[in-house]
């Protein structure tokens with residue numbers, strides 16, 4: 663660990679006028695959530711077809727039990743880790759303006775973050791494909807598959823972005839606006855493979871932000887978007903940064 667680099671990063675964050683964080687699956691891996699891509703990932707075990715909107719809509723009996731297994735039985739047990747906690751603490755201290763996340767696991771909010779732009783939605787909400795009513799997953803009865811709307815009988819879908827769906831408009835607009843305002847952008851646990859999410863740090867960089875990447879390995883951002891790369895897992899790096907941010 664390069665101590666001087668950590669001191670420099672802490673100083674950049676403390677002096678920032680508008681610091682934002684952009685997070686991806688890597689930040690939740692330390693909470694026990696497997697990544698979607700790569701080795702031991704969700705898509706190495708399950709067929710991504712189940713998250714294609716048309717497939718889900720036409721074969722809910724087949725898709726819903728798998729969706730339940732991945733996103734509710736399993737994700738439901740995950741708890742925020744140090745990286746989520748330090749970001750929440752930074753926001754509370756006025757050091758961080760927002761988190762743009764690609765994750766749908768609600769862990770930023772559980773850690774206490776208030777301004778979270780959910781680029782891909784959130785699994786904690788369900789939406790009826792018929793009447794568009796939204797309910798909390800906590801209020802849904804997952805024992806009857808597929809899940810149907812109590813109001814109209816329509817098919818319920820997790821309120822996160824399926825393949826073939828567009829990004830929620832407001833989250834997209836809010837994320838772009840943050841990227842345009844930011845003078846420091848922290849990338850954490852994102853490999854930059856998923857579009858259009860990967861455009862957000864690019865936009866920040868184009869608008870003059872200093873881009874700090876926290877990833878265990880080089881990503882698609884490293885060469886052209888990142889200014890400073892702190893190599894390591896998000897939780898470990900944030901644990902090392904925390905005293906430099908708060909105790910100095």
Ligand SMILES: [Zn+2]
Pocket residue numbers: 790791792793794795811812813814815816
């Ligand atoms: Zn309905």
